[in-house]
Structures are given as structure tokens and as C-alpha cells.
Amino acid sequence: MFFQCAIIQYLNFKKMDLGVALVGALVIVACILPFIIMYKTKKYKEEQLLEELKNTASEKGFLLTNYEVSGDLAIGIDKTSNVFCFCKNVRDNKSQEFIRLNEVKKCSLINLKNSTGSQSIIDKLALSFEFKTKTNPSISVVFYDSEQQLQLSKELQLIEKWYSIINQKIKA
Template sequence: MELGTTLIGIICVAICAMPFVLTNRSRKKIVKHQLIALKDLAKQHNCEITQHDIYSYYAIGIDEFNNSISFISKDEEAVKEQFINLSTISRCKIVNISKSRGKSGKQIDELYLKLSFIDKTKPDIMLEFYNTEVSYQLGEELQSIDKWNKIINNLLKVKE
């Protein structure tokens, strides 16, 4: 009788743990795929990724030796790849687009890292870190965008 109860308990635990295991494996597969895509983008421009962050909807990497950024974002329709040479950039700034939601206050709708060119005739580059149209819940994007804003601005200061 105890063997049957133990066996049922083990089976129940395995069934309850299965969604977590499958989610974790799926996440690792996505991260691996995006890291390969990020490294390939950098390699196309004769660069290597020395530091990176990978999330569900975007991946960003930097080559600190060649002062370049590789950025990949994806939504339901397409994958967008951007390669930026920081020697052509004058400044980096966070753009937070929020809307008022009544009593609940403001809610962030979009987060971008805005890169402005030294040549003012060129349009700014907007790297999308968060958009409510793509992801309904804001996760680690705020910490990530702050981190990358600091990294890029530090490299821009060293360049001066």
C-alpha cells in the first residue's frame, strides 16, 4: 500500500514539475538562437560580441574594442537587425513613452534607447526595448535599458 501511495506521489510531482521544465528548456533554446543571431550580425561587420543581454523580444550586444552595437528585435511580423558604429554617434538617451491611465497613474507603453548621430542630417536610431503591443507585461526592460544607456554613454565619453 505504501509503495502505491509513494508511486502516485512521485507521478503527481512529476506532472506538476513538467510545465516548469518545458518552459525552462524553451527559454534556453530561444536564448541560444538569439545569441547565435547576434554574434552572426556582429561577425558580418567584422566584430565580436564582448557583452550581451538577451530577452524574449530583443537581444543587444556590444563590441567594446570596435565600439559597435548589435541589436536584434522581433515582433509577430518580423525580425529587425541593427548594427551601429558608435564612432558615428554623439549621444545616447532613454526615451520613455507613457500614457496616463486614470487613477492607476502612468503606465509605460514604450521604451527606446535613442542614439543621435554626430551628423545632424541623419535620423536618430531608436532601439526598442519594450512595447505594450508586443509584450503585455514590463519585466526587466527598465533595468536593462538603464544598464545599456550607461554602457554606451561611458564608451561615448571615452571616445571624446
């Protein structure tokens, strides 16, 4: 009789362990799954944006030899045609620019900040292109705008990198 009670208690304990383990596993999956879905969705959107930029560049006769995607913007350059390509999609508001760098006189980095006390917050990051001919108006390519995007991610590093690449191409 004693052994039967001990065996029954042992089996009930094992059932409880299995139940607790299953509930714990389900809670962990429920916590991790939203992050996985967000990551996959972000990567899919980035791939779609890059594909759109490549297709549009190809239609215009350009081949992107160097390109990069970050969040809602895709940028690239055709080194043989010396063309800078830019595509941005914020809240279904798409903008594309294809700029022939041999027609550009000057490229400037615009970093608008809002200073409050000892802190400064970046409001806007853009590249401004001034052309050699006066008939072409200046073009600003916005990488980040605090009114359209909640937070700054890699845009600062990205704009500095591409500012350097573009100025090397303009001087060449």
C-alpha cells in the first residue's frame, strides 16, 4: 500500500512537471515570436525597397555597383555612369532621386539640430546637391526627418559614409 501511494505521487509529480514545462515553453514562445515577426517584416521591406531601387535604376540604364539598405531607405551608386541613386519609403510616401554626379558642383551634408540646454536633438539629416548649371535647382535628399520618423537609427553613420563617397566621386 505504501509503495502504491509513493508511485502514484511520483507519477502525479511528473505530470505536473510536464505541465509546468509546457506552459513555460509556451510563454517563452509567446514572448519571442513578436520580435521574430518584426525582424522578418523589416528584412522583407528592406529587400523590397532594394529590389525597387535596382529595378528603377536598371530601367534608367544604370547598374548599382555599391548599395546599402537601412530601414526605409535604399541608396546606391553606379560607378561607371557616376550616378547616385536614392529611394525612400516612409508611410507609403515614396521618393526617388537619380543624380548624375558629373553634373554636381557641390554636395553638402545638412545636419539640423534642436538644442535644449546641454542636449541637442537631430531634427533632420540630408544631402544637398548644388549643380554646375544654374538651370538645375538644388536637390536635397533627406535621410532622416524627426517629423516623419520616430527615432534615428543608422542614418547618421550612413549619411556620413555616403557623403564621403559622393564627394570623392565629384572631385574625381
